Amino acid sequence: MSAQMNPVLIIGGSGVVGSRAARALRRLQPALPITIGARDLARANALAKEIGGANAARIDLERQDLGLPADAAFSAVVVFLKDTSLNSMKYAQAKGIPYVAFSDFVFDIGPAVAHYIQKPGSAPILMLGHFLGGTVTLATLHFAREFQRLHSIEISAVFDEEDVGGPAAKGDMEHVAQSVPHPLMLKDGKFLWARGEEATRVFRGVDGTEWKGQAYPLLDVVSLAAATDAKTVRLDFAVRPTASRRPGQGLSHEVIIELVGERKDGTTGRVRHALTDDDVHSGMSARGAALAVERLLGLAGGPPVAPGLYHPEGLLDPVYVVERLKEFGTRVQRV
Ligand SMILES: NC(=O)c1ccc[n+]([C@@H]2O[C@H](COP(=O)([O-])OP(=O)(O)OC[C@H]3O[C@@H](n4cnc5c(N)ncnc54)[C@H](OP(=O)(O)O)[C@@H]3O)[C@@H](O)[C@H]2O)c1
Known part of the structure; x- marks a missing residue:
């Protein structure tokens, strides 16, 4: 066909x-x-x-x-x-x-x-x-199915410093940096354009490393806020310096999806899922x-x-x- x-x-x-x-x-x-x-x-x-x-x-x-x-x-x-x-x-x-x-x-x-x-x-x-082309929002909705009600969705990602895409992607990043300093997030049921410390978050990577992430104005926040009943939805990125890459280790990136909510048995719980990929994020x-x-x-x-x-x-x-x-x-x- x-x-x-x-x-x-x-x-x-x-x-x-x-x-x-x-x-x-x-x-x-x-x-x-x-x-x-x-x-x-x-x-x-x-x-x-x-x-x-x-x-x-x-x-x-x-x-x-x-x-x-x-x-x-x-x-x-x-x-x-x-x-x-x-x-x-x-x-x-x-x-x-x-x-x-x-x-x-x-x-x-x-x-x-x-x-x-x-x-x-x-x-x-x-x-x-x-x-990541909607794959993270879809994976989040997949993992959310173990809950009957979600309270919060916190997505974090670690990128390699060199994983910046081509000239068009670099231009888009500069556009964000120059004209839109405040990322959108849903916090306690209200949308806000976060400032200062509110726009940063410390999270743990797949191997337990602690990263300081910066929130980012991507559409996942509005998609997940509309598709779930979570009261908090945010997405933060951290950059892995090239110098901290282990010898022989190529480019890679990881995404951590942390969900807090009410499970089907009525208990409240937190789960962490990771997506890891060895290509550039593109x-x-x-x-x-x-x-x-x-x-x-x-x-x-x-x-x-x-x-x-x-x-x-x-x-x-x-x-x-x-x-x-x-x-x-x-x-x-x-x-
Ligand atoms: N949603 C997502 O998950 C996601 C992820 C990664 C990137 N992006 C976005 O995807 C875009 C591409 O990123 P990239 O890293 O692939 O950049 P890139 O390597 O610079 O690719 C840009 C492409 O567009 C073509 N192009 C550029 N200007 C053009 C014009 N005026 N008319 C026609 N074609 C033109 C380029 O070919 P020629 O130079 O031959 O025209 C090239 O094929 C960026 O906007 C980036 O922000 C989105």
């Missing part, structure tokens, strides 16, 4: 995360046609050749038609860079095909939401600026995006998704996502 589909247009598909998403999608869907969109056609073509069943297209985000021929036809548009013009979203809405936005922090989804509100019936729009992010594309197109988990505005937890089954992550090599353990 996927072989007869129009190609999925992956804009930014030759970048650090986009190329991993293209490879992950190819692994999940060997016959699905893919178009790698970027400015540098040589780099995009090289990736298209590597993954097979793919071609490359030069993208001009300044233009409403993205610089593509009038008769170009795609099955979905997935964008791995911050498209401040939103021409890529308008293009998907005009064609009535699914759109995935991957680079929006919690404070900058307003323009995309307004475009959705303007044309709500035009296309399925997935806001996937979540941590690896898990890309897998989250590939799983979402597969779902949107109706190639896994149900029929093609109807027009609407979505977060990953509204589309994907948490159990399915955790199983696929394990197959891709992520270690999932209770710690």
